[in-house]
Amino acid sequence: MWIKELSVLECTHVLISGHLAHLACVDGSRPYVVPIYFAYSDHHLYSFSMPGHKIECMRSNPHVCLQVDERGYEHGWKSVIVQGIYEELQVSAALAESRTHAWYLLSKYPIWWEPGSLKPKDQPVPQAADHYEHIYFRVRIEAVTGREAHYPEAPEL
Numbered sequence: 736m737w738i739k740e741l742s743v744l745e746c747t748h749v750l751i752s753g754h755l756a757h758l759a760c761v762d763g764s765r766p767y768v769v770p771i772y773f774a775y776s777d778h779h780l781y782s783f784s785m786p787g788h789k790i791e792c793m794r795s796n797p798h799v800c801l802q803v804d805e806r807g808y809e810h811g812w813k814s815v816i817v818q819g820i821y822e823e824l825q826v827s828a829a830l831a832e833s834r835t836h837a838w839y840l841l842s843k844y845p846i847w848w849e850p851g852s853l854k855p856k857d858q859p860v861p862q863a864a865d866h867y868e869h870i871y872f873r874v875r876i877e878a879v880t881g882r883e884a885h886y887p888e889a890p891e892l
């Protein structure tokens with residue numbers, strides 16, 4: 736096995752073909768990590784959520800880190816780490832286009848909304864609205880690094 740660093744372009748290919756990330760955010764002085772689905776577009780990772788702990792953490796501190804990986808031949812793998820800034824796509828005229836773009840990207844995947852929508856317990860309906868708050872957000876990529884572990888294919892006998 737050998738390990739090599741991925742170029743920024745190779746990292747971007749992993750992010751384009753990837754769909755599942757581990758999202759780490761800052762919970763006060765502790766890390767908090769959850770798996771999320773995402774879609775890459777133009778130096779941003781787009782995702783969908785309901786209100787909850789990770790959203791509160793990211794609203795308090797927008798610095799986040801995501802890890803995405805891809806399996807290769809035998810025990811081979813590619814792994815990409817993104818450092819970025821959380822940006823909530825609020826329901827406002829200014830961000831309406833970005834919310835629609837997020838929906839368009841994510842809706843290419845089946846059940847894209849389900850893991851972000853369901854909670855173990857019923858959630859209280861917000862007093863000011865007659866519907867739950869659907870949150871679209873994106874992470875603006877500030878830095879990216881990647882590594883690949885490669886196993887040479889066995890020669891044919």
Ligand SMILES: Cc1cc2nc3c(=O)[nH]c(=O)nc-3n(C[C@H](O)[C@H](O)[C@H](O)COP(=O)(O)OP(=O)(O)OC[C@H]3O[C@@H](n4cnc5c(N)ncnc54)[C@H](O)[C@@H]3O)c2cc1C
Nearest residue numbers: 769770771772782783784785786787788789790850851854
């Ligand atoms: C394959 C996959 C894809 C997913 N995709 C999305 C997505 O696109 N968007 C999205 O919002 N969510 C997604 N989820 C669910 C996500 O991992 C969280 O469970 C969910 O978002 C709730 O997180 P929260 O911070 O709002 O937790 P809250 O509902 O506020 O609950 C907080 C408490 O529950 C615990 N908790 C929350 N989630 C988990 C978990 N996954 N495992 C163990 N303990 C947990 C925390 O430790 C904390 O104590 C996905 C999960 C999986 C497995």
